[in-house]
Amino acid sequence: MAILEKKTYKGLTEETAIQLVKELELFPVHAELTAREIGDGNLNYVFRIASEENSVIIKQALPYAKVVGESWPLTLKRAKIEADALVKHGEYVPAFVPKVFRTDEDLAITIMEDLSHLKIARTGLIEGEYYPNLAKHIGQYLAKTLFHTSDFALHPFEKKRLASAFSNPELCKITEDLVFTDPFFNIDTNDYEPELQSDVEEIWNHTELKIAAAKIKQSFLTEAEALLHGDLHTGSIFASEEETKVIDPEFAFYGPIGFDVGQFFAHLVFQVIVRKGEDREIIVNQIDEVWQEFYSVFSELWKSKGVDPFTKVDGYREVFLAKVFDDAIGVVGCELIRRTIGLSHVKDLDGIEDSAVRLKAKRAALSLGTNLILKKASIKTIKQFITTIEEFTA
Template sequence: MSVQVKPTYEPLNELTVLDVVKPLDFFDASEQNQLHVREIGDGNLNLVFHIESALSKKAVIVKQALPYAKVVGESWPLTLDRARIESEALIKEAESVPHLVPKVLYSDSTLAVTVMEDLSDHVILRKGLIEGQIYPKLASDIGTFAAKTAFYSSDFYLHPFEKKEQVKRFSNPELCKITEDLVFTDPFFNIETNDFPAELQSEVDVIWNDTELLKEVAQLRLSFLTKAEVLLHGDLHSGSIFVKGDSTKVIDPEFAFYGPAGFDIAHFIANLALNHLSQNAHAKEPFHRETLQTYLLETIEKTWKTYRETFTALWNEKATDPFAKIDGVLENFLEKTFQEAIGFAGCEIIRRTIGLAHVADLDSIPKKEVELFYKKTALELGVKLIKNQRKLTNITELTDWIRGA
């Protein structure tokens, strides 16, 4: 009698990944020896394989977490449990917005593997925006995604026992520590992982020595550390969204955790704001630039409007909180969410400009002096948002500030 030995973790390659996929019967028997494999990952934390049948052209994606950050190497160890968190987050998100996330086809926590639907007909939003593309459904899709995943994971909807159990399941300390450091700490101090041109040193020194600013960042960081309000994607920037004309898919929720409600939408807004700045350099024709920048600002406005309206509708129909029917409770929550989101967006803008992980929107500007100008402008905008987060009362005030940056 043979004993089946459970697999142990080891990084996959273009040969061994087939040993994972073939037994799952995604492909017919006639296709098993006609599978084409490509390693397509370009991130810092994972291996990603595209597996396609040469016969039917049916394809799947296999994502495997690495036990370290590729950008640094084995000296920066990471938990493999983030693969479980990512898979469970996608499944949880699909309960409320199945059309906005990739389908999970299989997962294995020992191998830290998730097999999911192929989205090769989509493009990464950041790339599309830099190239000047417009996506009409983007705002309504992201506003709906953020609102529904927030409401259905909140104390306003869940029984307290279920909510607290979910908080435990999505406890993600190692990846949260990355965010704590890279978004809220390192860019505001003289830390060696920061990365910026020497020409920005005087602007960076001003940030590092601005006590008023640092007090606000400290409060935002504390909110990130302590508020377990809703289940967040945790890294909802324009590199975590796949798009095509009639479809939006939010991917890569390995940073998922329970945190402050404004955090996800803040990162989306911040990355659109950075693209808005960069279009001054990327868009070659003035009329097209104006069209793109108007679209980006309208997308920010519509995203928040959709979030607010969707969350409000769910609250009115399905909230179980005993205070849900009290006038002003919902409005107070949304106001605090909005204002805190502005502060979080400011932190994201600053860290994407002088921290460890940049955005191609700014870094791909071909002329150095132009790149420096817009990076200085981005820092000014980030500081302004953080310092004035509680002064803004509606989304058009925010887009006016971005427009004037």
């Protein structure tokens, strides 16, 4: 992966994006190039540069959130963190992340493999598509990236070096606020239908729930277990029937392993909430499959690659993975609540046109999320987790 020469930051346009790839000689000198800005996110520009034979993606971080403007400044360092996370995770799961061709920390850009032949998994799932390898691939992605960047696989000096390199306080603060704090308080950035006011106030007034959420937040703040993706939802995954590619790790940092697992669980749960019949059962089975694959692959790596002496102690692996599962269930609960009444929603719910159906789905998400946060200690197995999901979403 080459690093470009030092430049002064300036937002790219379609014209300057073409000029940049020409300067970098990423295409034949006489190639006719087209550029299109294809980003639909809030924090970045995304350009697709193409010739008749080839194409690349240029992603450039913005110094502010588009939804708010320059009054909400954001660090450009996240572009380097994202590129470095793609490269680091690519060491362990090259099939599941895009290739990185060039980076430039000053321009806050990453030039990477074009995945336009795939579809964003959230979009496909909402449209009813079936991705038979999604759960297996994500289970492997989680197990391999999280194990190999943990103390179980690394010398303590290397682990601490990586934890320092991936310090990401600005974007972690966004997660701390939007996932673990704001939805539980009367904060102006919360966003929900007026019909949910009583449901929301019940959450705000629920002291036991808030204490339980605070404990989950404390784990996120203090437990540097492995290099997380940090925002692993179905909108951060490209998929087809054969392929799965995880993108957008700009929230990457060292945190609790259960956070990434719980984030992905939660966004499958949204699909369980909105689906019926056999289509619903497909997603339920994928929740089971992703955990089984994660548990199996992580366990095998623990046995074959573990460097910590305690990985050889009978029973410790099971204890640790039970802790990961418990953390994940708490994260699911927080994510369900925040995506329903917090600042950033999901199309799975907001895209339901019938208001009565949409409100019913959102109340199910709030009730399930509350129950998972309060009762996570009693949910010991993936079967118990699925049973709880079905109880609140039937």
